[in-house]
Amino acid sequence: MQRNSFVDTLRVKTVIFGSNVIVGDSERIQMSATVLAIQRQQELYYGFEAPFQTFPIFSLAVPIPPVTEQIRFQVYQENPVIKVSNVDIIGMSTSTVMQIGSTKSIALESRVHHTRQLDPNILKLGGRVPPRTVAVSEESSVMPD
């Protein structure tokens, strides 16, 4: 016998970057995310500088123990109800899942590479530089200074 989940109120403000809110049962949940986060002192987007194969973190194997052990698993449902009155979530991001209900298996993976690029000229000025936004497409040969 399966357990039922009862939730009176569910409030989620933000669900972004491949995240899921599931109400009801499911069989298999499998999600993955690869993120290249570039932080610059000024908004500058080239649009071509992120081939994932350049960074080892996106190709290295993340060690997840395999499910090998055979377990004799017996559950007696004395009260087959999970009751939650209120759920309040501000944000869900990057391959996350929130489910009210049952599932058989969940497999999640995330790979994040963080990069910071600082301009020595701006550092000299103590960061007091008016913000600017520059977007450079792949075709363009012009580099902003």
Next chain:
Amino acid sequence: MELNVTNREICVDYVQIIGISSASVFLIGDTETIQQGAAFDTPPESLIISPYVPFVPRG
């Protein structure tokens, strides 16, 4: 291995979460298996102090 579980009453009043991120799960229910893996990398060479040039050169 043998595992015997008796599920009795479970009743939660309030769950308050600021954020769920990077391959995480919040489940109100049952599951048989959960596998999660996360890798985060910010090596020394990822701090680049130079004028703004693309940090992955083209071609």
